[in-house]
Amino acid sequence: MLNFKNSLGTALVTPFSEEGALDYIALERLLRMQWDAAVDYVVVLGTTGEKATLDEEEIESIQDNIIAYYNTQVPLVLGLGGNNTDAICRTLHDIAYSPLEHCFEAMLSVCPYYVKPTQEGLYQHFMEIHDNSPWPIILYNVPGRTGVNMLPETAIRLWQDSEGGITAIKEASGNMEQIKTLIRMRDEYMAEHPDAPYFSILCGDDGLAAEAMRAGADGLISVASNAFPKDFMRLIHERDFAVQDKYADLIKLLFEEGNPVGIKAVLSELGISSDQVRLPLVSASDELHQKIKAELRHIGYRLG
Numbered sequence: 001m002l003n004f005k006n007s008l009g010t011a012l013v014t015p016f017s018e019e020g021a022l023d024y025i026a027l028e029r030l031l032r033m034q035w036d037a038a039v040d041y042v043v044v045l046g047t048t049g050e051k052a053t054l055d056e057e058e059i060e061s062i063q064d065n066i067i068a069y070y071n072t073q074v075p076l077v078l079g080l081g082g083n084n085t086d087a088i089c090r091t092l093h094d095i096a097y098s099p100l101e102h103c104f105e106a107m108l109s110v111c112p113y114y115v116k117p118t119q120e121g122l123y124q125h126f127m128e129i130h131d132n133s134p135w136p137i138i139l140y141n142v143p144g145r146t147g148v149n150m151l152p153e154t155a156i157r158l159w160q161d162s163e164g165g166i167t168a169i170k171e172a173s174g175n176m177e178q179i180k181t182l183i184r185m186r187d188e189y190m191a192e193h194p195d196a197p198y199f200s201i202l203c204g205d206d207g208l209a210a211e212a213m214r215a216g217a218d219g220l221i222s223v224a225s226n227a228f229p230k231d232f233m234r235l236i237h238e239r240d241f242a243v244q245d246k247y248a249d250l251i252k253l254l255f256e257e258g259n260p261v262g263i264k265a266v267l268s269e270l271g272i273s274s275d276q277v278r279l280p281l282v283s284a285s286d287e288l289h290q291k292i293k294a295e296l297r298h299i300g301y302r303l304g
Contacts, residue, residue, distance in 0.1 A: 001136060002075050002105040004168050004200035007040040007219035008236040009077060011048040013226050013260045014062060015273035022058055024065060026273035030226060031069045033272075037229030039074070040219070042066070043108055046079030047145065048223055048260045053278035067103045076103060081110035081140065085125050089132040096134040106136045108170060108221075113146040119154045126158050126166065136167040142204060143173055152181045156189065156199075164197025170221050172204025176211055179203065183216040206251045209235060210244035223259055224251055227266045250295045257288055265292050269303055 012034075015026035034042055044066055045051040045059060054062070066076065082088055088109070095101055111117075112125055130137055139158065143149035150169075158166045171179050179201065186199050203212035206224045213220075213236065224247060225232040235243035254262035261277055265284035268275035269292055275283045284292070293303060 001167070002041060002077070004040075004202060005198075005218050006237060007200075007202075008225060008229075008233050009041045009043050009202070009219070009221040010034050010039050010225040010229060011043045011046050011221055011223050012066075013263060013267070013273070014045075014049045014051075014054065015264075015267075016276040016278065018274050018276060020276060020278065022061065023273060026267075027062075027065060028069065029272050030267075031066065033227075034225075034229050035070070035074060037225075037233050039225065039229050039233060041075040041077055041105065042070075043077045043079060043221060044104075046108055046140075047110065047142070048226075048263070049079065050260065050278055050281070051079060053281075063100070063103075072103075075105040077106045077108050077138065078104040078135075079110075080107045081112075083112035083115045085112075085128050088129055092129065092132045092134065096132075101134045104135055106138055106167065107133060108138045108140050110140040110142060111146045111148055111150050113148075116148050119151055122148070122150055122154055123158060127161065130158075130162045130165045133165070136165060137162075138202070139166060139169040140204070141169060141171050141173055149173055149178075152178060152185055155182060156185045159186075159199040160189065160196075166199075167197070168200035168202055168218075170202045170204040171217075174205055174208070176208060176215070179208070179212050179217060180215050187216070206232075206254070207248065210241040213239065214241075223254060223263050226263050227270060227272065246299055250292070250299065253288065253292050253295060256291075257284055262288070262292070265289055266296070269293050269296055270301065271304065 015023040017023045141150040155169050182201050200218040203217045203220045209220045231243050234240040264275045267273045
């Protein structure tokens with residue numbers, strides 16, 4: 001089982017050509033960068049990967065290419081969530097009888113978006129997924145995208161009742177007090193139940209990574225590490241919090257016009273892939289490109 005303690009996971013982008021097709025050459029560059037940096041795992045087809053804009057053939061092609069490239073040498077986490085519980089469970093049932101089951105170490109499942117379930121609805125949704133999943137589950141709380149905030153009490157209840165099947169949470173509420181509450185509740189329960197399976201609390205906001213790690217978070221699922229995996233490995237593995245200071249202004253720019261618009265603009269300026277995204281997202285504005293270019297130069301990158 002994947003160990004999330006002191007871990008960096010990259011939420012991988014899906015690179016597109018200037019014409020909007022899948023760019024396999026750029027994908028291989030990105031995969032090589034993560035490999036060379038020895039990131040702990042790669043999140044495939046999550047929000048940053050623009051999965052919602054891919055058709056089934058493209059999804060299968062992306063999965064197959066990443067699986068073949070790493071050949072089990074880099075752990076993979078599959079993004080699989082939505083607001084139709086039954087549909088997710090049917091997909092998981094199909095995966096459980098396919099070779100795909102053995103290609104991923106865990107799944108990252110976002111809170112149901114748009115429908116705004118209650119905390120009890122969230123609990124029942126994820127317990128149903130747990131009952132049908134061949135993998136450990138990482139909860140993904142990102143209320144800025146979903147419109148619903150999973151409270152720490154709900155996340156802890158899911159961990160306890162799943163007996164370790166729900167093994168972690170990617171907490172991307174942007175609320176440090178919520179992260180600290182999760183850590184405190186987890187630690188209090190572990191103190192009383194030292195034999196309980198561990199529950200990893202993973203920061204989902206690049207801008208809060210250092211503060212979250214200082215508070216006791218276990219790791220980071222990062223957007224910025226698409227472009228800077230070695231530096232962010234130092235931040236997590238070596239607690240080199242100067243990395244956070246170095247990239248603080250650039251991280252703000254990453255999300256100025258939405259994700260993955262910003263990180264794709266960075267990758268474009270670095271010559272790694274194009275800045276193309278798919279509608280309803282649009283590529284970064286000229287103004288944002290200029291800000292990113294200036295900040296990259298400021299922190300020491302030479303651009304063409």
